Amino acid sequence: MITIKPDFYKNFKCIADKCTDSCxxxxxxxxxxxxxxxxxxxxxxxxxxxxxxxxxxxxxxxxxxxxxxxxxxxxxxxxxxxxxxxxxxxxxxxxxxxHPRFYNDFQKVIECGLGLCCEEVCRLLLETDKPLKYITENEDEVFTEQPIDKELYENYTGLYNIREELFEVLNSDKDFDDKILLLKAIIEQAVNEKIVLDSDSAILSGYEKTEPINEEWTEYFYSLKDNINDYLKKEKPFDEATNGNKIYSKILSYIIFRHLSNSAYSNNEGLKDYFNFCVSAVRFIKLCDIKIYCETNTLTLKDRIENVKRWSKQIEYSDLNVELLIFGE
Ligand code: SF4
Incomplete structure (x- = not known):
């Protein structure tokens, strides 16, 4: 079996009693x-x-x-x-x-990763802004049998190539907003239609409809949504002070790695919706980072970890919420 993993996969070890947030x-x-x-x-x-x-x-x-x-x-x-x-x-x-490993099975290929609901995984992802690489193992394996679900495998290989193009853009030195435009153009070409990414208010309305994981989420969410206009006024100084271009590229790369290929299961029909889900996720995480910056005038690694982890627990660890945001149901 061919396996694909993020480069930090091998470095993960549960920090057990040192974890502030046991799973x-x-x-x-x-x-x-x-x-x-x-x-x-x-x-x-x-x-x-x-x-x-x-x-x-x-x-x-x-x-x-x-x-x-x-x-x-x-x-x-x-x-x-x-x-x-x-x-x-x-x-x-x-x-x-x-836990917190996840596996996406595409017949001859299994993609393995570590879930961002775990603070140690977030730390491994966010501790440097070096571009994220993915390691392929057993690439030369010769398969003597056809995959059981040939269509799934073919959908996946098509997506794999598109995703490689996305990763190349994300690992480049371009400005993050320019990268998003280039990624969007790649997806538009793949689906052969123009796509409109969610605005900030559309993202917040979508997230408002998700099933809350706990009361803390609800309280946090409204403290963000109710003050969003004030936070957005500080986006420019935030960008200048924190220079998050590479970090957001890395987060987006990893969210794409985990979620985009899942459109292979729906015959690639939802590709543009999966893409919108991934981009919106990173935008939401950035809004949370801006909120912290407005409140404390700084943004630490711990803050970044907390914001990614909160998003992951509320959104990607709930199948219901992922489906709601991607398919609207
Ligand atoms: S959240 Fe991660 S680091 Fe914390 S106890 Fe669970 S697996 Fe270990």
């Missing part, structure tokens, strides 16, 4: 059937504790019973995992083993 809080953690069967055989009090904390959700899937603060019952007060401590990493369910 074991606030999410439903579904336990795959193979692991839940293994949990039946764990002996002693700890095995009993595991079994007592398995429940079924509304879709009848087995998951851990979160506590009243939505913490995983095995996340201890030092923010370390008691399952790993008592039974070793092999006892983790597949979600806990894999």
């Amino acid at each position: 074991c809080v606030g999410w439903e953690i579904i336990v795959d059937s193979e692991t839940s069967e293994k949990y039946e055989d764990i002996k002693g009090d700890f095995g009993e504790k595991i079994r007592m904390n398995l429940v079924k959700d509304e879709d009848n899937e087995i998951c851990f019973k979160l506590d009243e603060k939505e913490r995983c019952p095995f996340l201890n007060k030092n923010n370390l995992c008691d399952i790993i401590i008592n039974c070793g990493e092999d006892a983790l369910c597949s979600i806990c083993t894999e």
